[in-house]
Amino acid sequence: MNFSMIYSRTKITKFLVFFFLSEQILRVKNGGTNIPAILVGNKIDLADKRKVTPEEAEQKARSWSIRYIETSAKTKQNVDKVK
Numbered sequence: 001m002n003f004s005m006i007y008s009r010t011k012i013t014k015f016l017v018f019f020f021l022s023e024q025i026l027r028v029k030n031g032g033t034n035i036p037a038i039l040v041g042n043k044i045d046l047a048d049k050r051k052v053t054p055e056e057a058e059q060k061a062r063s064w065s066i067r068y069i070e071t072s073a074k075t076k077q078n079v080d081k082v083k
Contacts, residue, residue, distance in 0.1 A: 003037035004082055009070070010049040015057070022064055038067045040082055045072040 005021065007014040018039070025035050039061045041052060054070065061068035071078040 003035065004040055005037050006040040006042050007052070009041045009043050009052050009057075010046050012051040015052045015060075018060065035064045035066055037064070038069065038082060039064070041068070041070040042073055044070045044077060045075050 003025065005018055007018060009015075022035060025037070039057060041054070041057050043049075057070075058068050069078055069081055071082060073079065
């Protein structure tokens, strides 16, 4: 099972939910360290409202050993790369 963990780059609280979620996923996996997921920062079309930096998101993705990508559902930018 793979997870697409999508958060709004304009809301830090949405990003912080993944700290809790990652622990839950690891618990369900019986202590494994690899999460079968991709972290997706959505709403890149709202650059002036960004609350989560790319560095923060990339650091979190690296700590989980998963990919990170930024997208816009509105403009469809990079949506096809979420796999």
